[in-house]
Amino acid sequence: MVAPETPPLPPMQFAPRIDLVVVAEMVAPGARVLDVGCGDGELLRLLAETRGVDGRGIEISREGVNYCVAKGLAVIQGDADVDLVDYPDDAFDYVILSQTLQATRHPRKVLEHMLRIGRYAVVSFPNFGHWRIRLQLLTRGRMPVTENLSQSWYETPNIHFCTIRDFVELVRQLNTKMERAVALNGRGRPVRLHAPWWFWNMFGEQAVFLLSRRV
Amino acid sequence: MSVIRVEIEGAASRAEAIRREADEPHSELVRFGAEKPLRLDAGVDLSPFQIAYKTYGTLNAERSNAILVCHALTGDQYLIGEHPATGKPGWWETMVGPGKPIDTERFFVICPNVLGSCMGTTGPASKTAGGEPYGLSLPLVTIGDMVRAQAMLLDHLGIESLLCATGGSMGGMQALQWAASYPKRVFAALPIACAARHSAQNIAFHEVGRQAVMADPDWRNGRYLIEGTSPRRGLAVARMAAHITYLSDSALHRKFGRELQDRKALTFGFDADFQVESYLRHQGSIFVERFDANSYLYITRAMDYFDLAADYGGVLANAFRGAKTRICVVSFTSDWLFPTSDARQIVHALNAAGASVSFAEIVTDKGHDAFLLEEPELFEIVRGFLKAAARARGLKAKG
Numbered sequence: 144m145v146a147p148e149t150p151p152l153p154p155m156q157f158a159p160r161i162d163l164v165v166v167a168e169m170v171a172p173g174a175r176v177l178d179v180g181c182g183d184g185e186l187l188r189l190l191a192e193t194r195g196v197d198g199r200g201i202e203i204s205r206e207g208v209n210y211c212v213a214k215g216l217a218v219i220q221g222d223a224d225v226d227l228v229d230y231p232d233d234a235f236d237y238v239i240l241s242q243t244l245q246a247t248r249h250p251r252k253v254l255e256h257m258l259r260i261g262r263y264a265v266v267s268f269p270n271f272g273h274w275r276i277r278l279q280l281l282t283r284g285r286m287p288v289t290e291n292l293s294q295s296w297y298e299t300p301n302i303h304f305c306t307i308r309d310f311v312e313l314v315r316q317l318n319t320k321m322e323r324a325v326a327l328n329g330r331g332r333p334v335r336l337h338a339p340w341w342f343w344n345m346f347g348e349q350a351v352f353l354l355s356r357r358v
Numbered sequence: 359m360s361v362i363r364v365e366i367e368g369a370a371s372r373a374e375a376i377r378r379e380a381d382e383p384h385s386e387l388v389r390f391g392a393e394k395p396l397r398l399d400a401g402v403d404l405s406p407f408q409i410a411y412k413t414y415g416t417l418n419a420e421r422s423n424a425i426l427v428c429h430a431l432t433g434d435q436y437l438i439g440e441h442p443a444t445g446k447p448g449w450w451e452t453m454v455g456p457g458k459p460i461d462t463e464r465f466f467v468i469c470p471n472v473l474g475s476c477m478g479t480t481g482p483a484s485k486t487a488g489g490e491p492y493g494l495s496l497p498l499v500t501i502g503d504m505v506r507a508q509a510m511l512l513d514h515l516g517i518e519s520l521l522c523a524t525g526g527s528m529g530g531m532q533a534l535q536w537a538a539s540y541p542k543r544v545f546a547a548l549p550i551a552c553a554a555r556h557s558a559q560n561i562a563f564h565e566v567g568r569q570a571v572m573a574d575p576d577w578r579n580g581r582y583l584i585e586g587t588s589p590r591r592g593l594a595v596a597r598m599a600a601h602i603t604y605l606s607d608s609a610l611h612r613k614f615g616r617e618l619q620d621r622k623a624l625t626f627g628f629d630a631d632f633q634v635e636s637y638l639r640h641q642g643s644i645f646v647e648r649f650d651a652n653s654y655l656y657i658t659r660a661m662d663y664f665d666l667a668a669d670y671g672g673v674l675a676n677a678f679r680g681a682k683t684r685i686c687v688v689s690f691t692s693d694w695l696f697p698t699s700d701a702r703q704i705v706h707a708l709n710a711a712g713a714s715v716s717f718a719e720i721v722t723d724k725g726h727d728a729f730l731l732e733e734p735e736l737f738e739i740v741r742g743f744l745k746a747a748a749r750a751r752g753l754k755a756k757g
Contacts, residue, residue, distance in 0.1 A: 197714070205719060212686060212716045213738040215746020219705050219717035229706045 146263055146322040146353055147171045152193045159189050161331035162267050162349055166241055169265050169323060169353045170194050174236035177201070177261065179223045179253070180243030184211035187218070199235075201226060224248045227256035235261040242349075244268045244310075245301040251313060258319060258356050267351040270326070272306030272344040291348065307344040314354060323353040373588070375443045376476070376648055381485050383410040383471070383478025384442035385435050388514050396473075396507055399500040399663075406487075409511045410478025411435050411470035414454065415462035417517070423753055424517045425460060425744070426508065427469040428525030428532035431600075431657050432649055434477040435469045438462075443477075444648050452732055459740040464748070464756045465521065472532075473507045474499040474656035482652035483583060493652060494580035501528070501664045505535045509543070522747055524548035524740075526729030527696065528657070531664050534704065537685060538666055538677040546684040546747040548740065550729045551693055553700035554674050554707065555665035560695060563603055564658040567596030571651050580652050593651045594642030601641045606692040606725035610634060667707075674707035684750070686716040686743040688729075688736065695726040716743065 149171050152164060159167075163186045170176060172194045178187050181200030184207075190196045200218035202208045211218035223240070224247050238261035240253065245268055247253045257264040269291055270276075279287035286296040294301075305313075307326060314321055326334040326347025334347045343350070387410050390396065395405035412435040417424060427437060427450065434441075438448035438455050454460040454467060471479035474496075482496045512520070523536040523544045530552025537547040556564075571577055574592025578585045602610075614634040618624070621631065630636040670676035678685075685708055689701035698719050708715040720735045722728045729736065749755075 199714065205721065209718045209720070209735055209739060212718045213735075213742035215742045215749070217684065217714045217716045219709075219715060220719055229709055231710055231712065234709075234712050 146355055155193065159185065162327060162351060163189055163241065165325050165327065165333075165351045166239060166265050166267055167193055169263075169351070170196060170237050170239075172196070175234075177230070177235045177238045179227070179238060179240050179257070180246070181211065181216075181218055181241075182207050184214055184216045184218060186239065186241055187211070187216050188214070191216075223253050227253065227260065230256070230260045232259055233262065237261050237263045237265055239265045241265075241267050242269070245303050245305065247303060250303050250305075251317070254313070254317060254319075254354075258317070258354065262355060263322070264319075264354045265351065266310075266354065267349060268305065268310065269301075269349050270307045270344065270347045271304040272308060273329075273348050274345050275329070275348075277345075307347055307350050308340055310350065310352065311340060314352070318357050320355045320357050321352060322355050324350065326350045373647055376650075377483065377583070379410075379443050379478055380476045380481065380483040380491075380650065381478070383435075385410050385412045385471075385478060387411075387478060388511060390510060394510065396503065396510065398497050398503050400497040402497050404473075404480065404497065404503075407473075407480040407507070408478070408484075409470050409473075409480075409507055411468060411511060412437060413469075414438065414467040415465055417466040417515075418753075421517055422519075422521060422751055423464065423748070424466045424468060424512075424515075424520050426512075426520050426523045426536070427454065427460070427467055428504075428508070428523065428529035428536075429469065429472060430525065430527035430529050431661065432645070432654070433529070434475065435471045436477075437467065437469045449730060452730070453737070453740065459737045460524070460744065461741075461756070464753075465744070468511070468515070468517075470508055470511055472504045472528075472657065474504070474653060474660060476650035476653040479507070481650065482580070482656055483650040491583040493583065496652075496656065498659055498663075499656060500660050501531050501535050502539065502669070504660065505532055505539055508532070508536075509540060512543070519543045519545060521751060521753070522546040522548055522744060524550070525552075526550040527552055527726065528661050530696075531661065534666060535664075537681060537683045538670070541678075541681040541683050544683050545751050546686070546743070548686045548688070548743060549704070550688045550736075551690055551696050551726055553696050554667060554677075554704050556662050557700070560603075561662045563600065563695075564662055566599050568655050568658060570595040570599070571655060574651075577651060580655075582651065588646070589651045590643075590646045593646045593649070593654060594639075596654060597645040597649075598638040598642040601638060603695050604725060604727040606694065606723055608692065608723040609725050612723065613637075674703065675710035678708055678711040678713050681711065681713050684714045684716075684743075684747055686718070686739070688717075688739060689719045690724070690726070690728040690733075691719060691721045692723045693726040693728065 176196045178200045187198045201221040208220040238257040276287040326343040395403035471477040476483040523533040530549035533549040571592040574589035576587035577589035617633045619636040667674035689698040705717045
């Protein structure tokens with residue numbers, strides 16, 4: 144299955160987070176979208192405004208859910224590790240996991256469910272292979288704390304960090320097709336397009352992947 | 359003595375006023391004659407019958423801004439403003455009105471009295487053609503029957519489809535039934551503090567209440583209106599027991615603790631020593647003045663019989679299959695009558711059916727009754743959900 148070509152986003156009044164823009168650009172207009180771990184609903188709103196999607200969300204925190212619902216978004220309280228089971232096959236065109244993969248207990252199972260529920264999965268995550276993180280671990284010998292990953296190891300909800308190469312390997316194991324991939328550097332700019340994986344893994348601070356089921 | 363007599367006479371005349379409401383309510387009324395019978399789930403036709411209802415706000419030219427508010431077990435059509443028979447404020451003053459979450463400056467709000475009740479819609483206290491009250495000769499009614507009657511009311515009002523059907527508790531059951539029975543007639547549904555089926559525990563509580571009513575010798579096998587008695591004690595006990603289930607352990611503790619009522623020490627007797635006892639007795643006694651005992655039996659039974667999945671081959675998701683209705687389910691953390699697990703069951707079914715669903719659980723210690731009370735988070739959610747539904751339906755923004 145080849146993901147549909149998607150036009151760039153229209154100009155906006157506000158400046159959304161760059162990784163959300165990259166995610167939104169991978170989603171076809173008018174699609175049915177499930178955002179797993181939708182937080183305060185910023186991505187769902189961006190998708191509704193720029194892509195006219197029929198969007199739903201799952202969010203684990205009650206504050207996040209109630210905020211979203213009060214904003215008129217179709218969001219339910221739920222846990223990616225537990226509640227994706229209840230969704231039927233092919234219920235959505237896209238299932239999105241934005242900056243949430245590393246906080247799930249069973250990332251592999253979550254990905255499998257995403258590709259069962261949706262035709263496409265969009266996954267964005269912080270890259271633990273970024274040179275700054277490697278440098279911190281190398282020089283200080285302690286778990287890295289950066290601007291993006293600002294919590295100490297004992298209080299972070301992120302329990303399953305991975306690098307871009309780790310993720311690519313998992314995608315291969317899942318027999319899933321990689322449709323598109325973007326790595327963003329520390330300044331939020333895309334890392335050079337045709338660079339080899341090791342280069343992305345070194346200089347990408349975060350990555351966004353568009354995956355599809357192999358038929 | 360004279361003060362007491364005035365009070366008794368006052369209560370008697372209030373009771374008389376309430377009884378009159380059953381046939382000649384102060385609110386709007388539509389009568390359906392022999393040509394429009396209501397087919398009941400019990401398998402018989404109810405005819406003639408009537409629906410008492412109130413409306414608030416103005417129906418727009420497109421007839422697209424109507425919101426149906428369904429009331430709970432002992433509620434009625436008087437959402438806001440002074441109740442014509444009891445003199446009390448409406449039961450949803452917090453939620454409905456100009457500028458309120460269900461904004462009567464923007465929406466046309468319809469609130470019908472449910473079938474089986476005693477505020478003007480046909481129920482056991484209503485008079486038959488022969489002039490005597492139905493009593494137990496009225497067939498049992500169900501949530502489905504209530505909703506079918508409401509659909510006839512909408513036909514009468516010329517409203518093809520609702521912007522939203524909403525309500526708490528049994529009102530939420532009706533909102534769900536609307537989404538299942540008439541998916542094309544409800545653009546959105548907002549069931550609050552309810553379930554898709556009544557639990558064994560809730561049936562058990564209702565049975566205690568009904569037994570209390572029927573154990574009262576003044577109930578007279580349901581013929582008390584004809585025989586000139588009133589099962590006040592039985593109905594009051596039923597209400598007292600039910601009222602406990604509407605609150606929560608921590609709310610009762612916060613309100614009353616073990617505080618004593620107008621005394622400094624225990625009296626070593628069975629008088630109401632504790633404030634909580636006095637409160638419950640008061641709740642029981644004011645309830646019997648405004649509610650018909652047989653209506654209490656009929657409506658509790660309707661709730662017991664409610665099991666939406668059962669009507670769809672035991673699979674709740676099938677009740678919502680292919681529905682385009684946007685649904686927002688709300689529950690409260692301390693509600694032990696309709697706990698969050700009940701709400702989740704609805705949400706799972708809606709997800710499985712691919713419906714558009716929101717679900718919020720609100721943290722409160724006020725128990726089941728929280729939907730009637732000051733809950734700012736509930737207001738924000740209702741306001742946001744209705745606003746989004748109105749926008750999706752193309753309603754003009756409030757000017």
